[in-house]
Amino acid sequence: xxxxxxxxxxxxxxxxxxxxxxxxxxxxxxxxxxxxxxxxxxxxxxxxxxxxxxxxxxxxxxxxxxxxxxxxxxxxxxxxxxxxxxxxxxxxxxxxxxxxxxxxxxxxxxxxxxxxxxxxxxxxxxxxxxxxxxxxxxxxxxxxxxxxxxxxxxxxxxxxxxxxxxxxxxxxxxxxxxxxxxxxxxxxxxxxxxxxxxxxxxxxxxxxxxxxxxxxxxxxxxxxxxxxxxxxxxxxxxxxxxxxxxxxxxxxxxxxxx
Amino acid sequence: xxxxxxxxxxxxxxxxxxxxxxxxxxxxxxxxxxxxxxxxxxxxxxxxxxxxxxxxxxxxxxxxxxxxxxxxxxxxxxxxxxxxxxxxxxxxxxxxxxxxxxxxxxxxxxxxxxxxxxxxxxxxxxxxxxxxxxxxxxxxxxxxxxxxxxxxxxxxxxxxxxxxxx
Numbered sequence: 001x002x003x004x005x006x007x008x009x010x011x012x013x014x015x016x017x018x019x020x021x022x023x024x025x026x027x028x029x030x031x032x033x034x035x036x037x038x039x040x041x042x043x044x045x046x047x048x049x050x051x052x053x054x055x056x057x058x059x060x061x062x063x064x065x066x067x068x069x070x071x072x073x074x075x076x077x078x079x080x081x082x083x084x085x086x087x088x089x090x091x092x093x094x095x096x097x098x099x100x101x102x103x104x105x106x107x108x109x110x111x112x113x114x115x116x117x118x119x120x121x122x123x124x125x126x127x128x129x130x131x132x133x134x135x136x137x138x139x140x141x142x143x144x145x146x147x148x149x150x151x152x153x154x155x156x157x158x159x160x161x162x163x164x165x166x167x168x169x170x171x172x173x174x175x176x177x178x179x180x181x182x183x184x185x186x187x188x189x190x191x192x193x194x195x196x197x198x199x200x201x202x203x204x205x206x207x208x209x210x211x212x213x214x215x216x217x218x219x220x221x222x223x224x225x226x227x228x229x230x231x232x233x234x235x236x237x238x239x240x241x242x243x244x245x246x247x248x249x250x251x252x253x254x255x256x257x258x
Numbered sequence: 259x260x261x262x263x264x265x266x267x268x269x270x271x272x273x274x275x276x277x278x279x280x281x282x283x284x285x286x287x288x289x290x291x292x293x294x295x296x297x298x299x300x301x302x303x304x305x306x307x308x309x310x311x312x313x314x315x316x317x318x319x320x321x322x323x324x325x326x327x328x329x330x331x332x333x334x335x336x337x338x339x340x341x342x343x344x345x346x347x348x349x350x351x352x353x354x355x356x357x358x359x360x361x362x363x364x365x366x367x368x369x370x371x372x373x374x375x376x377x378x379x380x381x382x383x384x385x386x387x388x389x390x391x392x393x394x395x396x397x398x399x400x401x402x403x404x405x406x407x408x409x410x411x412x413x414x415x416x417x418x419x420x421x422x423x424x
Contacts, residue, residue: 041397041407048399055312059341130342134311137344137423141398 008191011184012125013067015194017077018087018182018231020060024078025239026092026109027053028246030102038099045145049106052138059131066127079250083239090230091174093239100153100163104171107146111207112178112200114139119195128193147211154215161217168212168220176225179204182232263302263332268294272304275326278318279402282361285319289349292340302327303336307345309423310403346424358420362386364393364408366422383419385410393417 030050037043061074091109096102117139120132153160179201181189188194212219229235249256272294273286285291285306293305304323308316320337327335347366355365364386383393390412398421400407405418 041399044401044407045397045399048403051312051314051403052310053312055308055310059311126342130344131311134308134341134344137346138310138403141421145398 008187009067011187012193013064014087014182014184015188016060016064016067016128018184020057020064020077021086021088022092023053023060024057025086025088025242026105027051027057028242029092029094029096030106032096033102042099046102049142049145052135052142056131056135056138059134063127063131075250079247080254083235083243084233086235086239086243087231087233088235088239089174089177090227090236091171091177093230093236093242094171094174095238097167097170098163100160100167101170103146103149103153104164104167106142107150107211108171108175108178108208110139110143110146111211112204114143115200115203115207116195119200123193125193150211150217151215154212154217164215164217168217172220172222172224173226174224176223177228177230180225180228185231263296263300265294265296268296268302268327268332271326271330271332272323275319275322278315278322280358280361280363282357283354285323287351287354287357289345289351290319299334301334301336302332303338305338305340307340309345313403315402347420347422348424350420359386362417363405364417364419366420368422380419380422383408385413385415386417387415388413 027050030046030053033043033046034050035043037046058074061077064077065072065074089109091105094101094105114136117132117136121129121136123129123132150164154164155161179197181197185194185197189196209219227236269286272291273284275285275291277283277285277288277290288309290306290309291304292307295303295305297303304327306316306319306323316339323337324335327333350366358365364383367380367382367384380395382391384391385393385408388410390410392411393408394411396407396409396416398406400418404420404423406421407416408419409416
């Protein structure tokens, strides 16, 4: 009995850290657009989404620290772990590329995020439910933004359509990881703490198809679970470069405060 | 030296703390100030809730609360951030909405589409300059997380709209 409980607690810690890492890394990628957005309104939009995501990440890190009970703070997790210890989705660490790549990455993520949080806000785990309830309302703006851009660019000019097709093909193989449960996630799904991933998969696909149809774009035909492993620490080369930049100040001056 | 702190006196002090980004409204107008608890050891616990998860004003608000209480001689203060129930613009006071409008920010309008509705925008948003409701959304995202960018189609003035959030 005691060991089963320990197993659930360990799984919960890993999953909370994974959610924190995914939202942090995507936030960081979006923040790289700050000052470089195609127009000022979109520059501001991406910075706003980044801000919401970092707020969500901080709530998850705070909860992870409580679960671990080792007196750590959010900064310990963010600044002093190596890429193999990060548990974010591979999709989140992919490069911004052109604006079409950023929009497609966001669209795949948001289409999962909104439905995931919608179920999670009724989780029997009160902290997860509170974090999800808070972020759910914010993510409703994100999904509107990314869906509108998918439609505008897909059903835009010949060039914008072609760029969207390239981005869809490039990022599709990473999208399946969103709904591919790890061993830890399976434990929490069985305990009723996390949403059922099979149902999420169906809802996600319906969302993707409905928006891509309006955008006059085709759903890529290949398997979408080709690139996975981020949630258990197997990353693409891009994450280490991101961490090197994000962690540089704390690595040089550990514990520095401002 | 102050005598044992009294809840309503403390609430009155905190009611005067302004939002650092929209200095015409207070944290009470906004609904950010949720509760004040006075513990047996005399510690004052102030419960606040963030408008948006990533709102950078929250740290500043915590500092302002400490300063306001310190000025009245209350130093044993604990600030607790509470996420649930999640903040909504329904907690905005009527007085706060009027102050926003006078300041040039359109206050939240109730008739917003459900958050799950993917398309369609909020209607009936009034230009704080000329009062026209002939206005258009420029971007869902504005100068802070809680605002969207609109433009009046009559006086042509762009303006911030405090998004209906619930």
